Amino acid sequence: MIAFSEGVAAPPPRPGRGPRAARALAGLTLGLFSAGIEMILLAVAVLVMAPALALSRGPRTVPGVVARGANRLTELERRRLATFFAEDRAVEFGPLRALSYLLLRVPVGLLGGIILLLILYGGASAIGLLWSWWVTGDYMDGIPPSPLIVVYTAVFGAVLLFVAVQGLVGVVALERAVARRCLGPSPLEEYQRRIAQLSVTRAQVVDAVDDERRRIERDLHDGVQQRLVALGMLIGRARRAGDSGRSSELLRQAHEESRRALEDLREVTWRVYPAALDGEGLRTALETVAERSAVPVTIGYDVPDRPPHAVETAAYFVICEAVTNAAKHSGARHVRVRVAARGTMIAVRIEDDGTGGADPAGGGLAGLARRVAALDGTFGVDSPAGGPTVISADLPCG
Numbered sequence: 001m002i003a004f005s006e007g008v009a010a011p012p013p014r015p016g017r018g019p020r021a022a023r024a025l026a027g028l029t030l031g032l033f034s035a036g037i038e039m040i041l042l043a044v045a046v047l048v049m050a051p052a053l054a055l056s057r058g059p060r061t062v063p064g065v066v067a068r069g070a071n072r073l074t075e076l077e078r079r080r081l082a083t084f085f086a087e088d089r090a091v092e093f094g095p096l097r098a099l100s101y102l103l104l105r106v107p108v109g110l111l112g113g114i115i116l117l118l119i120l121y122g123g124a125s126a127i128g129l130l131w132s133w134w135v136t137g138d139y140m141d142g143i144p145p146s147p148l149i150v151v152y153t154a155v156f157g158a159v160l161l162f163v164a165v166q167g168l169v170g171v172v173a174l175e176r177a178v179a180r181r182c183l184g185p186s187p188l189e190e191y192q193r194r195i196a197q198l199s200v201t202r203a204q205v206v207d208a209v210d211d212e213r214r215r216i217e218r219d220l221h222d223g224v225q226q227r228l229v230a231l232g233m234l235i236g237r238a239r240r241a242g243d244s245g246r247s248s249e250l251l252r253q254a255h256e257e258s259r260r261a262l263e264d265l266r267e268v269t270w271r272v273y274p275a276a277l278d279g280e281g282l283r284t285a286l287e288t289v290a291e292r293s294a295v296p297v298t299i300g301y302d303v304p305d306r307p308p309h310a311v312e313t314a315a316y317f318v319i320c321e322a323v324t325n326a327a328k329h330s331g332a333r334h335v336r337v338r339v340a341a342r343g344t345m346i347a348v349r350i351e352d353d354g355t356g357g358a359d360p361a362g363g364g365l366a367g368l369a370r371r372v373a374a375l376d377g378t379f380g381v382d383s384p385a386g387g388p389t390v391i392s393a394d395l396p397c398g
Helices: 017-055 064-084 095-136 147-183 187-240 244-272 275-279 282-292 309-330 363-373
Strands: 002-005 297-302 335-342 345-352 378-382 389-396
Touching: 017 064, 017 095, 017 147, 064 095, 064 147, 095 147, 187 244, 275 282, 275 309, 282 297, 282 309, 282 335, 309 335, 309 345, 309 363, 309 389, 363 378, 363 389
Parallel strands: 002 297, 297 335
Antiparallel strands: 335 345, 345 389, 378 389
16 A cells, blocks of 8 residues: 655755854854853963972873863853854863863954954944934034945945954854864874774674575575475375365365465565666665555655665665564554655655554664664664654765
């Protein structure tokens, strides 16, 4: 049972430029105040650490008061960047790294504050100029508002505003760059992390292939092989039967058993790899999945160009396994599948109205997670008790 739609529901709207600009201004304003506090901490750090560094002959350590203050202020700065500048990443830092970050961050914060004050001063000057021209009549500098003067002032003010706004954009970029440089992992650490991740995903691919092979062997042994054994026994009994009527009945049963064996074999081969995926592509393969499902399936497909073969394969198996689980285990009455292109990613979402409680660590879902991780994708399962169950996967195409 299938319902197929040409598009999918639009993703949640992203915050517009207005809200983002307002958040950036709020973040820069808070950054100005935090820069003042950080200046005080750095001054205290110089006073406290200078004698300790001069007199100490052992390893250089940061005094506890300075270390706690630097760590707390750095953590507050990290939260400010995450809240107002969308710069959120897990970082680890000690007192020395925190102090080095604050030392570089203070000038950036003060620069942003200076630009904000200049914008406020320019706005107040513009309001005062307009007020003197058209309200009080007390012309500023004794210059009346002739058309040439008005145009010249407007153009000059617009240029200054543009330069100031670009300065704020640059300060935001500096805020992020300083945080990444001082608090983020070094290039060597990034390479090591990437190598470790690739090693894990390679092992996961091997495990997924082994799981798939064992599943195929189990399906052949428990399904097709048993039916073929029963078929052989029925044919043997028909050959030994002395009664023609009994022989015809056994041959009829053998014919039915051969038909069921052929259906099981087709089911196994389809689960191994659908032929439609190579020929017509993912969309046609999903139509077949929906037609073969025991519950109604609505599919929304919005991918203009055909994805790479590996991405199509991973998306197909994620959807096929999720639909099968919904039909067998969740008691769902309807399944909704959405496949959409989002930039260089293919986003897959499967939602059913079943009872929920799916275990992400279960064999089937864990295998899907390994398959998606092998493509550097992300896989998620949200299945609270009582439902609904939502399975999502984001697969990179680049």
